[in-house]
Amino acid sequence: MSRLLCLILALACGLFAAPVCAAPADTGDALLLIASGRFPDIEKGVALLARSGDARTQAIIEALRDGRLAVAADKRVVIEGANGSWSEAATGEALAEAPPSPKAVRLNNRIRRAVEAALGALTLMAPDAAARRQAAEAVFRSRDATALATLDEAIAREEVAGIRRLMGEARAAILLGDAGASDLQKIEAVDILATRADQDALALLRAAAAQGSPTVREAAEGAITAVERRLAVLSMLQNVWYGLSLGSVLLLAAIGLAITFGVMGIINMAHGEMVMIGAYTTFVIQELARTHAPGLFDWTLPLAIPMAFLVAALVGVAIERGIIRHLYGRPLETLLATWGVSLILQQTVRSLFGPTNREVGAPSYMAGAFDLGGLTITYGRLWIIVFSFAVFSALIVALKATSFGLKIRAVTQNRRMAASMGIRTSWVDTMAFALGSGIAGVAGVALSQIDNVSPNLGQSYIVDSFMVVVFGGVGNLWGTLVSALTLGIANKFLEPFAGAVLGKILLLVFLILFIQKRPRGLFALRGRAVEA
Amino acid sequence: MTRRPILLAMLDGKGAIFLGVLAALAVLVPLSNLFLPETSPLHVPTYAVSLLGKYLSYALLALALDLVWGYCGILSLGHGAFFALGGYAMGMYLMRQIGPRGVYGHPVLPDFMVFLNWQELPWYWSGFDIFPFAALMVLAVPGLLALVFGWLAFRSRVTGVYLSIITQAMTFALMLAFFRNDMGLGGNNGLTDFKDILGFSVQAQGTRLALFVATVIALALGYGVARYMVTSTYGKVLIAIRDAESRTRFLGYRVEHYKLVAFTVSAMMAGVAGALYVPQVGIINPSEFSPANSIEAVVWVAVGGRGTLVGAALGAVVVNMAKSWLTGALPELWLFALGALFIVVTLYLPKGIVGTLAERREKRKATATAKTAGIAAEAAE
Known part of the structure; x- marks a missing residue:
């Protein structure tokens, strides 16, 4: 199934030459970085993988999270499957025999965070609409600023209006909590959240009204009354x-x-x-x-x-x-x-x-x-x-x-x-x-x-x-x-x-x-x- | 027409037999329990004394119900509520008597309040550690509810089936309310685990006998009160209301006042019955409020014979004995039997046991007098 998907994706790459699947090279580089065993390099590798858009990315990062990703003595990166089977990380092909002395890739908290963010962002571009919707909602709840770049890209590519709106809301939620965002961006975010009009949006707006700059605060307060009215009616x-x-x-x-x-x-x-x-x-x-x-x-x-x-x-x-x-x-x-x-x-x-x-x-x-x-x-x-x-x-x-x-x-x-x-x-x-x-x-x-x-x-x-x-x-x-x-x-x-x-x-x-x-x-x- | 002294008027043949039986019970049951050896076939074990006491408190409830249904035509499907309220008042007194001997050992709060993290006794619990106050509440709480409820209902002339339905709604609402933990009356589990009453242990043989005798006396007094009410002029008006409410009203009687008095007195009697029931059974919980209980009490009255007082008490005892026996021997059959009882009594025995017997005696007497009259007439020829 996943191989068929990969084939289709590969064909799609060939046709449109979109950045989606410019992947294999990136994946290879990323795996090299991961195989290096140094924490900063592993983190970079994860980020590179997340951006690659390769169909294998998810499997690799999940394996990394679960401690099933290992580096063999011959520097090949392999994934341990159920009941002791092994497969090649880059291609997903099953290995006939166990690789020589595989060592699991170690993680620290920084990498774990990067892994989680990458997984969340990854599904934003999943081919399954329901998965994308769920991912957008997850990002909305976590408000993880690192997902912002992926989110922007996902919004640009999203074709289902409902999901695009959800992603936009997630983006607004992130921006509203982001100290680095400009007031203009924040006010725009307030407007977007005001249209969402549920308890989550209300909580975000309240937080913004409590701390932002005066203009943001004013916008947020206006939005809060509007949302509250709508919620009451609802x-x-x-x-x-x-x-x-x-x-x-x-x-x-x-x-x-x-x-x-x-x-x-x-x-x-x-x-x-x-x-x-x-x-x-x-x-x-x-x-x-x-x-x-x-x-x-x-x-x-x-x-x-x-x-x-x-x-x-x-x-x-x-x-x-x-x-x-x-x-x-x-x-x-x-x-x-x-x-x-x-x-x-x-x-x-x-x-x-x-x-x-x-x-x-x-x-x-x-x-x-x-x-x-x-x-x-x-x-x-x-x-x-x-x-x-x-x-x-x-x-x-x-x-x-x-x-x-x-x-x-x-x-x-x-x-x-x-x-x-x-x-x-x-x-x-x-x-x-x-x-x-x-x-x-x-x-x-x-x-x-x-x-x-x-x-x-x-x-x-x-x-x-x-x-x-x-x-x-x-x-x-x-x-x-x-x-x-x-x-x-x-x-x-x-x-x-x-x-x-x-x-x-x-x-x-x-x-x-x-x-x-x-x-x-x-x-x-x-x-x-x-x-x- | 000269009026007979009121006491004589009250005491007809049935009443004399009834009071005689009660007096015999009050004397013989404790004597048998205390002095006959356990092997004797006439020995009444202590558990049976309490069981009998339970039946007799049901009999008092049935008596109360008969007063309003049999003599005033008010079919209350909520008398179980008054019974349970009296029971709760007594239960609250008994809870306060536990003192620091509860499972959690709190000096004032009952166990369930400690369990629910209550900090202090709610206001409505105050005073219930004093027996006279609790006894007063046994009468006052059901009485007050009946007064308010009856005043509202009778004033706006809610009668017949409608009254039955709203009394049922009343007891249903109370059941829901008492099931709530926030009510501060034990919620689901109700009040239980009693220790003392007036300083005597509720488990002790002597206390149980005393409670039994108290129940017998209360039943006799209840009978006296009810009988006094229905044989007085007031009672005549009550019966007139039952048979032709509008006509009585047009004759100038304030129908709602008459009904209200009967309803309130009846509710207080039911409250006393509940108060005597609780220490003998050892628990009171919200299911006592369930509409099914109230309607079951109605069938006791129907079986015994409505409008006879004695019959109501008899019906309560007979039906409950049958229930105890059947639920023990053939639990599957009890609801069939109870359901059939409802149907058979309403279809074939509308006057109940006592009413039917009385009717038969009247008939025999009538034929006898007719015969003697015939013989006299023949002799005269």
Whole structure:
């Protein structure tokens, strides 16, 4: 591989005669210097190597750093590989037999520093863009003045705009800390760093504002306020984003409840367990895919969504037919009976799958992140937000635009009238409860991606879900949406000040007080339905 | 209509049996523990005395819950919080009694504070080394919380399911708060490793018996208070509120005041129950606040029979005995059994054990009187 690279580089040299690979002669000289054994010469050799741009440079300097570079008795410079093999330093060719009495090249601290700087600078010109990016960031952090020359050269040659900007920032960082740089250079550096606008840049600017000459200081102070403002905006946006993400999780968990509790008025304490069943359905489907069809792994989540809906909806039908049906009009008893159901479901799952957390993997499109104007956005969160809004819209459509939805609304508004119109109210009850449960199951598919899949999964969402529904106003899906997003964002904004747990406590206290003030939630239904 | 003396009115048949059983327990259990040889089948070992004491403190909690749920229609899913607060007040007293005998040997600070590098006792710990103050706090802290919470909730007419949900949120919030180390109450681990209560070692046989008897007395007193409340005129209004809140309000009663009194008294009873629970169990930690605990207490009341007081106490003891036995013998089955209990009781036994028995007796009495009336009528012909 490296030889192929060398060949390509050599060809490139031949074509453009660029200084990149004017190398072999330089490398030879450098190796001679290194072989001399005198520290100052070795240091010079390292510097020469670093400038040479030879493809072998990195291997040689790394070997030097690790103490694997040796000088044989015949003055050849060799590299010791793994398990005692040897290779020629200049060419990388493996040696058939061990060289005569090789002596490792000794290092002192000066040389070590030179080696580190050379390695950092070297990767600045690596052919791999990711490596160059990393190197530029490393230089930015180390602010090593010796890298300046290489950096200038790398900037001149860099073709990717993003990396060139990073290198420019690294250069600015070096100049700003460099006593030798002129004020003009420093002010220019301040401007460049001001555009970077993150905590690192802020620290550098603060340091410059503390010590530089008056003009630099002024420029730095101006830049600091600009950066701080930008950072504040950015952190606010980040909070909003995290809040949206948390809010959409809350929405997912609560939306099924908005049907069963909000629309039908059934207190279903086993709602959390429906979410858990959805998550375990995902787990089972992934396990099946792992053992039978590994190629389908990425399809397990889309496949799990209808399956989770079905499984949870069937369990919902069983609960409604078996228990809740007999308790209509007795909400407190319904609460207790469904709590009993939740205990039984938890223990069933615990007996079947064990009490420990189960691993649900993330498909490839859920992994990773991208950068949006300084905001880091992970695909996992993005998908969950998109998904929860999709589920919400589907539900709205189902309720507002289908005949089934019409029947549900008719039955909840006036049961006897609906019955007189020929609607089978008991069937509608069952189907509506199945719909709510099924949606909880679908939520479980999404939550399996961000939470531990354990028998207790549902328990952690039950209080939150009820709070969301009650806060939003019972019987009002839009209220649930607003309330979930509000609570999610409020939670994330409280966290920096109060910490995660205290933030949550404050929010609960706020909700308790809010319910006192508006017992029917943010968007209360008006009219006769309220008294029902 | 002449009014019967209040004490007689309070003491119906069930109540007499209940108090009789309590009195017998208070006398016989210590006697058996102290004087019967260990080989005797009637000997009650000391650990069993504490276990029984634990059940009876649960019974007091159930009694408190029945007062608000059975007679006032307030289904509180947060009574475990009052129980735990009373327990924490007692636990703080017991922690202060440890003094310099902790693992770190600090003269004032409890071990967990030394461990967390606290320099001095937080202000809310002061006074807890004095028993009367701690005892007062056992009543005051849950009582005050219930007063404030109830005042807010009842004033704005939060009722039914909504009230249940916010009481659950309350205990959930408290659980999260007590889990925090910064709270200064032991965080995760809670308060434990107690040594003395009122100068007597909590491990000693005599102390355990005394705690047991104290629990029996507290339960009897709690029953007395609750029974007095529900048989008085006040109690009649309470029942009216349970059955028709709006109508009672329109009749001119300040419904929220009645509810608030019942809720606060009930919370204080729960606090006492917690305070008696802690020294007998030897630990109090934040999981006592978990919503599941509170709702489990509700099922004790439901099993025994809501609105009967005696039934609540009976339910607590029966369910907890079953729990101790099942979690020992078949731990897998306990949650199935508890879940099934919730469902069966609400579906098939809505009046609970005591309520169902009472109903059956009433029916028998009714048929008997009908029969005698029939015979009398025949004789008259």
